[in-house]
Amino acid sequence: MHIIADLYGGDDPQEIIKGAALALNEDAALKITVTGDEEKVRELIIAVGKTKAGKTAAKHLADGRLIILHAPEVITNDDAPVAAIKTKKESSLVKAIDLLLEGGDYAGMFSSGNTGAVLAGGVLKIRRIEGVMRPTMCGIMPTANEGQGVAIADVGANVDCQPAYLGQFARMASIYMQVVYGVERPRVALLSVGTEEKKGDERTLAAHEILKNDPEINFLGNMEARDVLSGNYDIIVSDGFGGNVLLKTVEGMGRFFSRELKGVFKHSPLARLGMLLQIRPLKKLKRKMDYQQFGGAPFLGLKKILIKAHGSCNSTAVLVIIRQIKKMHAAGMVARIEAAVAEQMTNDN
């Protein structure tokens, strides 16, 4: 199996190299191609060379399991997504997509770059599966239950949604949670302003009917944003605007409390001493809340596996993303989504 990593556009390409090395180490049958300016990538591998991961990267570069595909351009966060995909043909992102489209052993790819450009590349070049109205960007967050994530579809790829899109998001995300997290019957909830069936805006009320009547979806009804991390749901379905607000509020509140807690510890030498006495449960909490453990956000509904890594993803996230791509590919996720969407459309007619 061969996986492609867009090395540039995110915060730290070194972390991607390290993560790729970890993945190559745990799977002797794996190959990884990274796209980027060849000279810079070689320098990068030398730069990380002192770490264990760096040594592994150099070794695999030599034995041919880590491959560099030269791509001198970079799409930055300031680039307009569609224009960038169309004009920056030598960018690390576009070259990665082009390689993926060659087929063969290539199982999937990921990028930590400009989210809009990754989406645009997915829609314009990889293209939607037949019948998919909109691909969904499916983010995943930690919950109160350690190791258990909750998927949110959509987290911002589609800000203007019709109710039927949400019905598809639910089906596609259900397959994702089955394939990647082994959740047999993922519990799906619809984001609304109240748990009652009749609470919500027009779109949500219509989406509720679709979800309720879909026998393939394990639909629990509406949920309120305050329960997002309760662990009571595996998937939260929403239009991209609401999902983005939900995801970013959780993210912002996480940072907020982390900062406030540091303020508590810095208050006095005694408070700092107190922190040292709490170091074990604090580390446990930090580990539980670490979003990196959940890898990245896939774009579901495309003809190939495409994952958006966080701009500040670390080597752990990269390793997890590569494992996820392997699972998605092994389970034939794209074909399963295609079948599920076709079946859903047949039922509607």
Place this chain on the structure above:
Amino acid sequence: MHIIADLYGGDDPQEIIKGAALALNEDAALKITVTGDEEKVRELIIAVGKTKAGKTAAKHLADGRLIILHAPEVITNDDAPVAAIKTKKESSLVKAIDLLLEGGDYAGMFSSGNTGAVLAGGVLKIRRIEGVMRPTMCGIMPTANEGQGVAIADVGANVDCQPAYLGQFARMASIYMQVVYGVERPRVALLSVGTEEKKGDERTLAAHEILKNDPEINFLGNMEARDVLSGNYDIIVSDGFGGNVLLKTVEGMGRFFSRELKGVFKHSPLARLGMLLQIRPLKKLKRKMDYQQFGGAPFLGLKKILIKAHGSCNSTAVLVIIRQIKKMHAAGMVARIEAAVAEQMTNDN
């Protein structure tokens, strides 16, 4: 000045009695009428009698500054809002509204009951100010800056909004922040999925244009949900769906971290000892994050002052709400909103 409190429908009428007593104590010119089953209210006042606030309540009941208006019915959270307003004419909420509508000394009212019913009572009985398309429920939350709140309009009264509604929310909330918090030129931001002007769904893009072109609004542009508590904004404008998701996620995350932190402290006797060493900064953080200090959420755009108190409001919140009503009334907030809305409409034509 005379303020009306709906005593029932929320979690704890005792807290409302205590808060009212505090308010009567600090302002000798104030009268408060509470609505509820007279016998039960008298029992309630006896029940709180052992506390200082309770003694004050009994004293003011005797001297005529605390008045009971008999209302034997209660609208519960299970009642359908519009039907409840129309049929439960002897409820504490409807009686409170009817009394407010009598005019005279009555400055405003508040209720901790069924939010939908309070809104329905406001729209159907108190009625909208001429020109107001939709009244907005304006919630307020603590920020990173102690004592500084951020208002969110709308937090759920209007789930299906047209862009023009958001323009009115901004004007009405600006007057509210001026009147109640003394913010001269409240900084207004629009909730969206990115800070760039062109990021957002169709409604948000159109609302952005309205806000940008309104000379009476100090518009800072789009904001992202992750910055909600940054203290960089005084008002966040949103449709009621997005605002509700934002408010409830913050609320849920607050509870989540509070619970997780308790888990840290309970981890071991040492961790608990650590907490004791941090007691001062922890109390400070708790105080800073206490939403009760910001009173309640007014419905802006109605012909009278109507505030929704949190179902679990305590006596502090009640005292703050009463102070807020006094400020709104003294500043002629309703007339100012009427003028601002009329002026905005003239500009549009």
